[in-house]
Amino acid sequence: MATRRWSLTYPSKLIKEPVLYRVAKDYKLVPNIRKARVTETTGEVLVDFSGKEEDLKKGLNYLTGLGITVKEVRE
Numbered sequence: 001m002a003t004r005r006w007s008l009t010y011p012s013k014l015i016k017e018p019v020l021y022r023v024a025k026d027y028k029l030v031p032n033i034r035k036a037r038v039t040e041t042t043g044e045v046l047v048d049f050s051g052k053e054e055d056l057k058k059g060l061n062y063l064t065g066l067g068i069t070v071k072e073v074r075e
Contacts, residue, residue, distance in 0.1 A: 008046075
């Protein structure tokens with residue numbers, strides 16, 4: 001099992017959508033929200049995802065396909 005920390009920036013059209021729930025459920029990832037800031041126009045979330053490497057890649061592709069900007073954060 002691997003863990004990746006990603007910074008996610010949502011466009012305004014996705015702020016009310018359950019994106020983290022969907023990526024966790026559909027790709028068998030375990031999210032751990034480290035920090036979040038949501039306004040009416042944007043959402044920013046720092047989240048750790050744990051899961052199989054292949055599932056992490058699929059989840060990343062899903063998020064970017066929605067139009068979410070994803071940056072991996074390395075400590």
